[in-house]
Amino acid sequence: MGAPVPVGVVALDPVLEAGIRSTLLGFPELTVCEDGEARVAVLTVDRLGSAELDMVRTTRAQPNRPAVVLVAGALAPGDALHALAAGARGLLLRREADAARLAHAVLAAARDDCTLPPELLEQVLDRPAAEGHGTGGWADSALSDRERSVLRLVADGHEIAEIAQRLAYSPRTVTSVVHDITQRFRLRNRAHAVAYALRAGLL
Secondary structure, X not given: OOOOEEEEEEEOOHHHHHHHHHHHOOOOOEEEOOHHHOOEXXXXXXXXXXXXXXXXXXXXXXXXXOEEEEEEOOOOOOHHHHHHHHOEXXXXXXXXXXXXXXXXXXXXXXXXXXXOOHHHHHHHHOOOHHHOOOOOHHHHOOOOHHHHHHHHHHHOOOOHHHHHHHHOOOHHHHHHHHXXXXXXXXXXXXXXXXXXXXXXXXX
16 A cells, blocks of 8 residues: 555534544545645535635645645535536535545545446436537537537446446547547646536536
8 A cells, every 4th residue: 555645624614624624534545735735625615605616726736736625514506516617626515524425525535436326316417408518619519429428427436347348338438539529629638628528518
C-alpha cells in the first residue's frame, strides 16, 4: 500500500468537522492534514447555493489544487450538475455519507474519478437536453453513440476494463475513446469530460 492520501476537512459546524475528521482517521489509507497540504478536500455544507459553489471553486484554485468531495445536507434539482461544473469530484448527501461511502468517494477523488450516488446520477443524466446549453465547443458538437456510451459508464464510476467488458470493446479502444474526447475538447481528465458533457446536455 502506498502513502496515505492527505485529506483536508472544511465545515462551518465545528462539531460536524470533528466528526468527519474522526471518521476519516479510521481508514489507514487516508490521513487528515491542513488544507494547504491536502490532495482531497471534503467540504460539508447545509445546502448548495452560489456561496457554496464559490467555495468549491476557491478550494480547487488553491496552489495544491485538491480534488473536492462535497457533502451536502440537502440538494435541490440541478444541484448535482452545478457541483460537478464547479469542480467537485464527489457528491454525497449527508444522511447517506457513512464512513465507507465517504472513504470511497475520497479515494475515488484522489484518483481523479468522479462519483455520485445513483439517484443523483439519474437526476443529472435524465435531465432534458434542452436545459443544458453551454457555450463553446460542447454546445456545437455532438458525441458519437460510442463516445456517449463510454462516457455514461465513466460517469457511473466504472473503470476502463469494466467498460470494455460491458460494451464488448477492447480496453485499448475504450482508452482511445476517452483520450479522443479529452483532447478534442481540451479537457483535463475523465471527470472533467463527464462534468462538461453533463453541463452541455450531451449525456
